[in-house]
Amino acid sequence: MKMIKKLLWLPMVIFFTGPTFGTERDSTEYLQPTAAHIKESKIIVQILDYFHYRETDLDDSLSSVIFNNFIETLDGNKSYFLESDxxxxxxxRYELDNRSKxxxxxxxxxxFNIYKKRVDARLEYALAHVTDKFDFDKKESLAFDREKEPYAKNVAELDEIWxxxxxxxxxxxxxSGSEYDKIVDVLTKRxxxxxSNVSKYNSNDVFEMFMNSVTEAFDPHTNYFTPLNAEDFQMQSSKSLEGIGATLQQDNDFTKITELRPGGPAFLSGEIQAEDRVTGVAQGADGEMIDVVGWRSDEVAGQIRGPKGTLVRLQLLPAGASPGSEMKEVMLVRDKIKLDESRAKSKVVKYTEGGIDYNFGIITVPDFYLDPEGYDQGGEDYTSTTNDVRKIIKELEAENVDGIMLDLRNNGGGQLVEAISLxxxxxxxxxxxxxxxxxxxIQKYDDENKGMTYEGPMNVMINRFSASASEIFAGAIQDYKRGVIVGEQSYGKGTVQNVRGLEDFLRQKSEDKLGLLKFTIAKFYRVTGSSTQHKGVTPDIEYPSVYSADEFGESSKPSALPWDKIASAxxxxxxxxxxxxxxxxxxRHKQRLKEDQTLIDLQEDISELRKNRARKYISLNYDERKKEQDDFEKRKRDRELKATVRIGDSLDDASSSNGRSLADMKDAYLKESIKLLADQIVIKKKRG
Structure with a gap:
């Protein structure tokens, strides 16, 4: 089993794949590649050819994909390039393969140099027009998602878009209440x-963008890191960063949150999701909210980071919401990643159904973690997901729980050995x-411990952001018919990556400092032989979801490796x-979806979010937008009022030392999962 840890690592982080920015501009007017870039390009292509799981030659077909990737990286919303460009x-299009080799x-x-020229021109136009007094009574709209729109034919068309x-x-x-002078000031500074950000691009930035266009043509989890970003990558992997515990990525004019680190303030808040976009940052409880649209992701990160114990407020555009949608503000206290908070934890929940009182143990597993030193020493009491959950099970059984639920929502993976041992x-x-x-x-990995630590009723809760090791665990429980899987379809990441420094592939040490390459080396398969790639784990009882597979998850990545199947174990x-x-x-679940007001409200919210996400155009008429905003606020107030009336005085036992009541929970899906666990027990007893 110890070889597993050394060979296979399931990344928990969704790593940075967009453009990064340097701090110094090249002395020449046009950016040019360096000798180190030429060397790295050759090495990277050879590694991909010889070691990547996907046995695909870097040929004209892949060259076309690289071409599309690079253009999309630079101008994914078609706001800068002209059709003639x-x-x-x-x-x-069909030369990038041979040229990269x-x-x-x-x-x-x-x-890139043409792109930069176009960006400079657009920003000059923008600064010349932020003082315009717009007619907000006019009925017109903006295509905010231009991915499938044509490129502008000429400068006049681009001017109209801008x-x-x-x-x-x-x-x-x-x-939001700003007057004309304030609007002009905010947009001018933006x-x-x-x-200023564009002027700081350097040749390393261009090289990293292009090489990631190459690597991601093989699959979305294969990435190149410049020497500087390689250091950041390794530092993030240590889980010792101070701040809010979030990974940021450039997403056109926005900075997007791509991953929440278990144990970090953002994760623990429960108010921030992957794919949320940061639009503003404020310091302290009363500090001014600084508009950060158009900022570099590293500059946004600089605003968010700060001394431990200090307060930062984030203004966020929720995941999937269109520009112009209602923002949310989240208040966080900066801290180091709390390793104890990222460990498995439990609580006991009381629930009464059909005159029967139940005590259920809820075990939350945010990460599949492992102390490598303790593991290598061969002891039994080292820190790991399995050891912690084993102790929790014994504690829960001592409290005579009637069933156990494992909550794996937002668990992005971790150590393979822990998925197996858990x-x-x-x-x-x-x-x-x-x-x-x-x-x-094909290698089969077995559970070497015969016998079960817990033999009672159980279910496992997953969502769209449960990935990798989470999918292995949930898939095994489902395939063995050991428990019921509830929630949303999981992410669908069924691949294994290796991380190597480019210098490892040289016979002689390079005089230049070289970067890192993370590349895919293997795929996972369930005991049935089905790959977890794309499909992930489909719950036995599936809940309505905000996120579709096409929008979030492996299936949203065009270059993702395909689903396939091998022989069953x-x-x-x-x-x-x-x-x-x-x-x-x-x-029973479908009946509650029709009768439980909390679930009905949640379904309405999901429907509204999906409808907004499907919109490609947004009104530029003040009255229409104000009505949308007012309607949203009214629905929100009505919902909160109904919830207050519904809860009433039902929280009397919420402070019980032996556990929390179901009424005390705001999490509608967690409540439903507990009810399903009670249903399981009743059905099992009736079946005998």
């Missing part, structure tokens, strides 16, 4: 900051996961779950 770049980076830098863009930003500020606490032995490498060699299912039980659970 794209046509002029087409001569490189030779270290010829001229096309990439040529395209006129509407600036007008929309001014309208957003007006709707575009001046953007202009499964072993609930299974009697046997294969947990299969791994296939690039040579098509030899395994024997248990008798905890059968189709009759699942049918009855599904029936």
């Amino acid at each position: 794209i046509k002029s770049f087409e001569k490189y 030779e270290g010829d980076l001229i096309p990439a830098f040529y395209i 006129r509407k863009t600036i007008k929309n930003q001014a309208l957003q500020l007006k709707l 575009y001046e900051r953007f202009q 499964s072993g606490l609930f299974l009697p032995g046997g294969t947990v996961v299969q791994v296939k490498d690039s040579r098509a060699q 030899d395994f024997k299912t248990l008798d905890y779950v059968d189709q009759n039980m699942l049918s009855m659970l599904e029936k």
Whole structure:
């Protein structure tokens, strides 16, 4: 088992793949590749050719993908390039493969220099027009998502796109209560900051953007890090950063939150989600909210970071929401990642159904963690997910719980060995996961501990952001019919990555400092032989979800490796779950979706979010936008009022030392999962 830790690591972090920015501009007017870039390009291409799981030659077909990736990285919203620019770049579409092999980076830098010229022109236009007095009575709209729109044919068309863009930003500020002078001041500073950021691009930035266009043509989890960003990557992996515990990434004019570190303030708040976009940052309880749209992600991170114990407020555009939608403000106290908070924890919840009182143990597992030193020493009392959960189970059984639920929502993965050993606490032995490498060699990884630590009723709760090791655990519980899986379809990440310094592949040490490459080396398969790639784990009882597979998860990545299947492992299912039980659970769940007001409200929210996300255009008329804003606020107030009336005085036992009441929980899906666990017990007893 110790070899597993050394060979296979499941990244918990969704790593930075967008553009980063340097701090010094090259002395030449146009940016050019360096000798180190040429060397690195050759090494990276060779590694991908020889070691990447996807046995795909870097040929004309992949060259076209690289071309599209690079253009999208630079101008994904089609706000800068002209149609004529794209046509002029087409001569490189099928040349990037051979040129990259030779270290010829001229096309990439040529395209970037044109891009920078276009950006400079757009920002000059913006600064010249932020003082315009827009007519907000006029009926017109803005296509805010231009991914499928055509490129502008000429400068006049681009001017019109930007006129509407600036007008929309001014309208957003007006709707928030800003007067004309304030609007002009905010937009002027925004575009001046953007202009300053663009001037700081250097050749390392361009090289990293282009090389990630190359690596991500193989798969979305294969990434290149410059020497500077490699240091940041390694520091993040140590989980010792102070701040709010979030990974940031550039997303056009926004800074997007891509991952929340378990144990960090952002994770613990429960108010921030992956894919939220940061639009403002304020210091302290009363500090001014600084607009950060158009800022570099590293500058936004600099505003968010600060001394431990200090307060920072974030203004966020929620995941999937269109520009102009209602913002949310979150207050956080900066702190180091609290390793204790990222460890498994439990609580006991009281629930009464049909005159029967239940005590349920809820075990939250935010990460599959492992103390490598303790593990290597061969002892039994080292810190790990499995050891912690084993202790929790004994404590819960001492409290005579009637069933256990494992909450794996937002658990992005961790150590493979822990996914296997944790499964072993609930299974009697046997294969947990299969791994296939690039040579098509298949390795089966078994639970070596015969016998179950916990033999009672259980279910497992997952959501769209449960990934990798979480999917292995949930898949094993489902395949062995050991427990019921509830929640949303998981992320669908079924690949394994290795991280290596480029210098490791040289015979002689390089005089230049080289970066890192993270590349995919294997795939995971369930005991049934089904890959977790794309499909992940589909719950036995599926809840309404805000996120679709096409929008969030592996299936939203065009270059993701395909789903496939291998031979099933030899395994024997248990008798905890059968189709009759699942049918009855599904029936009860659907009934509550119709009758439980909290679930009804939640479904309405999801429907509204989906409707907003489907919109491609946003009104630039003040009255229409004000009505949308007022309607949203009214629904929010009505919902809060109904919730207050519903709860009433039902929280009397919330402070009980033996556990919390179900009424004390604000989490609608957690409540539903507890009710389903009670249903499981009733159905099982009736079945005998």
